[in-house]
Amino acid sequence: MKPIQIAVASGKGGTGKTTIATSLALSLAEKYHVAYLDCDVEAPNGHLFLHPEFNTSTEAVIRIPRIDKNRCTLCGKCVEVCQFHALAKVGKTIMVFPQLCHGCGSCTWNCPEHAIEEIPNPIGVLESGKARQDFHYAHGTLTISEPMATPIIRQLKRLEIPPQTAISILDAPPGASCSVVETLRGSDFALLVTEPTPFGLHDLGQMQGIVEEMRIPAGVIINRENGDYLPLLEYCTKHHLPVMLRVPFERRIAEGVARGQTLVEIYPEYRQCFLDLFDSIAVLANQ
Amino acid sequence: MKQLVILSGKGGTGKTSICAAFAHLASIEGSQGGIVLADADVDAANLRLVLSPVEAETTEFWGGSLAEIDPDVCIGCGECVPVCRYYAVLDDPQRLNKKWIDPVACDGCAACVYACPTSAIRMVVQQEGFWFRSDTAYGTLFHAELFPGRENSGKLVTLVKQNARLWAEEHQVPLVIIDGPPGIVCPVISACAGADLGLIIAEPSLAGIHDLKRIQATMQHFRVPQVIAINKADIYPDGVQQIREFADKNNIQVLGEVPFDPLIPHSMLLGLPVTEKFPDSDSSRAIRHLWQTVATLIEPL
Numbered sequence: 001m002k003p004i005q006i007a008v009a010s011g012k013g014g015t016g017k018t019t020i021a022t023s024l025a026l027s028l029a030e031k032y033h034v035a036y037l038d039c040d041v042e043a044p045n046g047h048l049f050l051h052p053e054f055n056t057s058t059e060a061v062i063r064i065p066r067i068d069k070n071r072c073t074l075c076g077k078c079v080e081v082c083q084f085h086a087l088a089k090v091g092k093t094i095m096v097f098p099q100l101c102h103g104c105g106s107c108t109w110n111c112p113e114h115a116i117e118e119i120p121n122p123i124g125v126l127e128s129g130k131a132r133q134d135f136h137y138a139h140g141t142l143t144i145s146e147p148m149a150t151p152i153i154r155q156l157k158r159l160e161i162p163p164q165t166a167i168s169i170l171d172a173p174p175g176a177s178c179s180v181v182e183t184l185r186g187s188d189f190a191l192l193v194t195e196p197t198p199f200g201l202h203d204l205g206q207m208q209g210i211v212e213e214m215r216i217p218a219g220v221i222i223n224r225e226n227g228d229y230l231p232l233l234e235y236c237t238k239h240h241l242p243v244m245l246r247v248p249f250e251r252r253i254a255e256g257v258a259r260g261q262t263l264v265e266i267y268p269e270y271r272q273c274f275l276d277l278f279d280s281i282a283v284l285a286n287q
Numbered sequence: 288m289k290q291l292v293i294l295s296g297k298g299g300t301g302k303t304s305i306c307a308a309f310a311h312l313a314s315i316e317g318s319q320g321g322i323v324l325a326d327a328d329v330d331a332a333n334l335r336l337v338l339s340p341v342e343a344e345t346t347e348f349w350g351g352s353l354a355e356i357d358p359d360v361c362i363g364c365g366e367c368v369p370v371c372r373y374y375a376v377l378d379d380p381q382r383l384n385k386k387w388i389d390p391v392a393c394d395g396c397a398a399c400v401y402a403c404p405t406s407a408i409r410m411v412v413q414q415e416g417f418w419f420r421s422d423t424a425y426g427t428l429f430h431a432e433l434f435p436g437r438e439n440s441g442k443l444v445t446l447v448k449q450n451a452r453l454w455a456e457e458h459q460v461p462l463v464i465i466d467g468p469p470g471i472v473c474p475v476i477s478a479c480a481g482a483d484l485g486l487i488i489a490e491p492s493l494a495g496i497h498d499l500k501r502i503q504a505t506m507q508h509f510r511v512p513q514v515i516a517i518n519k520a521d522i523y524p525d526g527v528q529q530i531r532e533f534a535d536k537n538n539i540q541v542l543g544e545v546p547f548d549p550l551i552p553h554s555m556l557l558g559l560p561v562t563e564k565f566p567d568s569d570s571s572r573a574i575r576h577l578w579q580t581v582a583t584l585i586e587p588l
Contacts, residue, residue: 011330011331012298012299012331012333013297013298013299013300013331013469013470014297014298014299014300014469014490015298015299018494042296042469042470042471042472042501043296043297043298043469043470043471043494043497043498043501045297045493045494045497045498048493048494048497081397081398081401083351083352083395083396083397083410084396102394102396103372104372104373104394104396104398105370105372105396105398106370106396106397106398106401109370109398109401109402110401142471142472144471144501144504144505144508145476145505145508145509146472147441147472147473147476148472148473149470149472173470174298174299174330174331174469174470175330175331175440175468175469175470175474176330176331176433176435176436177330177433177436177437177438177440177474178436178437178438178440179472180436181391181436185391185392195552197552197555197556198333198336198337198555198556198558199303199331199333199336199555202331202332202333202336203330203331203333206330206331206435207435208435209434209435209436210435210436213391213435213436214391214436224552226549229556249549251522251547254519254522254547255522255523257492257494258490258491258492258493258495258519258522258523258526259492259493259523259525260492260493
């Protein structure tokens, strides 16, 4: 079997991405080699449900410029090429603003005096290890007050995963901007978790826009369903988004998840649903 | 003029539902001079779905630039490949021996522009969305739509807030209520910058408490005064206890608890704030009490 990467995303926050991603991982891990990547580096929650033991920890960094004052002639080329205003010429020095720096390296390459070297500026921590159920688990935790999530997601996705991994499951952050795109990049399938409300539907539309532009096949999971919400079902039909699983609105599930239980712990019968779901994903991802 | 920002860290804790209810309550009780609303969750702008706004002004939002290769000038030398740290330079899928930049991957750093020996690459400024001024039954709403997958949401949040603030000042409206985005990065930082009070909508779940600690630390870092309200409070009593202990330890007031109530999503389905549609529900009573407390806190600030 060719390794497959599945991203679980939603647009709206709190629709149940982590609930779905963790139970999918637990169900599939009985049959396949699974790797779980929690890409919600702003608010990583997967570990609260899967209780991984981490054995590796590395710093996520942005390489920011350091200017050798002996070589710098204050020509200002670095300030000119920086698109993010992370460098400024102030009096007789070039100032660096680390939180604006994207670490692109453009200033380094364009300095005519070779006066710039790059130093690592830590922005968070990457940890990997094994979930309690013996599958690979990794996540990133962004340092408080850091403004950018994409660099750490990018680095998390480049961490080594066990070579025998057949299925990678990526839990995406909420929203519909750059950090979600970074998570989805390279995915073979996007599972879009939504709730049957106008909020859920609107934000599903944002996600549909992204997966369409990125040409990633996708399917929908309706969470907290309480009767048919026709506008959502019509939307899915119109945009050829298969509805792959429906989880009812139940207080018992909400209470269990609040305590840190996964869906398959609350209702073990969902295991088979997730195994079947994966079979459908495998077919759709290869079309 | 005061600014109240509503945040949560975790998504889906009820920021927007409570914000909409506050808008409704402010229009019927207290807050002389009304309110201005700003939806700072530009990725998933939902406030308008419960406020039935009528658009009064629409403005294009032009954000950053992305690199584009002119295929007629590109000689396919590949000098641009190693300078791109975003793996955005690929072989042109349509033309042999030409390079192409994947706009989804491009970060807009322009390193390739400077590396190209034939000047085949230029930066093209991108429209990344719209922002709007709209009229609602409860006050003027500033909101936006970021096109799916775009960057610069922080910039757009700043723009929405700035216009809300200016409007409030110009029309002598004493309070701006800002519905914030989830998470802790740039759009959140933009949403809470300059706020007089930050209301954290906390959810008593393990995930909710974990993320509450992260948004609290973020707001503390940016020196935003904080208070907490607990939503879906009866779903996990131990969690409520943990939130209260955390709040005590950090000297943060817990203003109230709103029960888990299916009438909240139900009123959303009907496109109305819960306090307007179901004024006598337990959740509406709790939100009304919460609003009165917030209003008294904001007033003397």
